[in-house]
Amino acid sequence: MATSAEIEEVLETGLPEQWYALLPASWVGDEPVGITRLGRRLVLWRDGDGVAHVQMDRCPHRGARLSQGHVIDGLLTCTYHGMQFDGDGTVAKVSAYPGCTLEGMHGLRSYPAAEKANCIFAWMGEGAPAPLTFPEEFDDPEWSHFLCTGTWQGSYLFALENVVDPMHGSYLHAKSYTLAYGSGFDEMEVVKSEDGFTVRRTQQVGKNFDWTEYHSTGADWVRLDLPYPPGAGPGGMFRILGYVTPVDADACQVFFWRLRKVDGWERDLWRFMYKSRLEERHWNVLEQDRVVIEQMEQPEAEMLYQHDIGVTHLRRLLQRRARDYLKSRTAPQLAAE
Ligand code: FES
Ligand SMILES: [Fe+2]
The missing domain is CATH 3.90.380.10 (Naphthalene 1,2-dioxygenase Alpha Subunit; Chain A, domain 1)
Structure with missing residues (x-):
């Protein structure tokens, strides 16, 4: 049974298992944009087809902020050593070392995103996103x-x-x-x-x-x-x-x-x-x-x-939802014991 302090902690920065409005869609153009939501640093950018992506704003190479980089050839490109990522978070190219074994590996956390009514939304939970219905x-x-x-x-x-x-x-x-x-x-x-x-x-x-x-x-x-x-x-x-x-x-x-x-x-x-x-x-x-x-x-x-x-x-x-969330996280651990 979750304590009230645990529930408060979950609610402090927002329940993770839901969709959130992040930023007006028109604010994300040709360059990546860095924002903080639910206490997490996120980068928003658009690929060559104009599709918006939401990812963790930290390069898995050495930790530079990807929002300081650029979108080049439809790929999110880190400003520090030029590593490039696609919308799924896969390393598309290591320009500084062609043929690097990191190419093709998944390296960057990506959040399922949706665009509606001039706004970009993202699912901030783990696993498959819940269905999202708009007004x-x-x-x-x-x-x-x-x-x-x-x-x-x-x-x-x-x-x-x-x-x-x-x-x-x-x-x-x-x-x-x-x-x-x-x-x-x-x-x-x-x-x-x-x-x-x-x-x-x-x-x-x-x-x-x-x-x-x-x-x-x-x-x-x-x-x-x-x-x-x-x-x-x-x-x-x-x-x-x-x-x-x-x-x-x-x-x-x-x-x-x-x-x-x-x-x-x-x-x-x-x-x-x-x-x-x-x-x-x-x-x-x-x-x-x-x-x-x-x-x-x-x-x-x-x-x-x-x-x-x-x-x-x-x-x-909200407290009921936080309690359910905490329960869902501890249930697998209990099952494993
Ligand atoms: S920290 Fe991003 S490429 Fe090195
Ligand atoms: Fe008011």
Whole structure:
């Protein structure tokens, strides 16, 4: 039975056995890019066919960072002695010693990757990846979206808890463009769903940040709708799809797709308004979250109350998964004894 300290340790930098959003796809061009996710240094690059790869950012020869290298002839090439790797992590060429027996050997850990909605995702676990299902809006041409991302110097757990805590919308964002409406008190409820849960206000809908859906479909993500004031042009609610990825124990990368179901001239108008005026306002709201989260500290004895049922539900879910993960790692050892 895993101890709470062991569970906490697993959760500190993120559960490994799942898919994570890593980086906007358009940020990976002709050269490799180095990032840290789940406390691991990763290199992202594209081969000759433009296919994105995610690998450990450490050359197996002597340990140089591969993100300091280049992509040459569709191969990831180390800057230190020129060793080249393909997308599977196989040594394709040892230029400094042609015919070297290392050629053809597997040397570099590669993470299964997927590209969707202008984002690169990767499976961070061992073995075969779990099936990954994306929010339906990503494939629905009726939805128009923009991806915004940022690095927050705070735990990914605070960032995740923030999105399953709709009540903060009426306080932290009370003076914002989209969230200045509705009442400042309510009762919250949690309703389980097929792949997660919904946390929602019981006495108000369609006025503020009133509910969040939390989904686990290979990756964890959230969906929420915000009302747009009439000045935001024609079209319905402003939808947000969010993913949060740990950078390490103290930082995270947040990904928010901002969507609207609009087409024709209304879509053109919204996209224009978004770029010229709305985006800045939305960033201001997100900044309010970032500033709070970056300064948060877990109290020794939290004084939780009724509105925190989304937070406690999420914590239980993550702890259960961490426990299962630890059990799956110790089971083979026990079997071998
Ligand atoms: S460290 Fe990469 S080729 Fe030597
Ligand atoms: Fe917020």
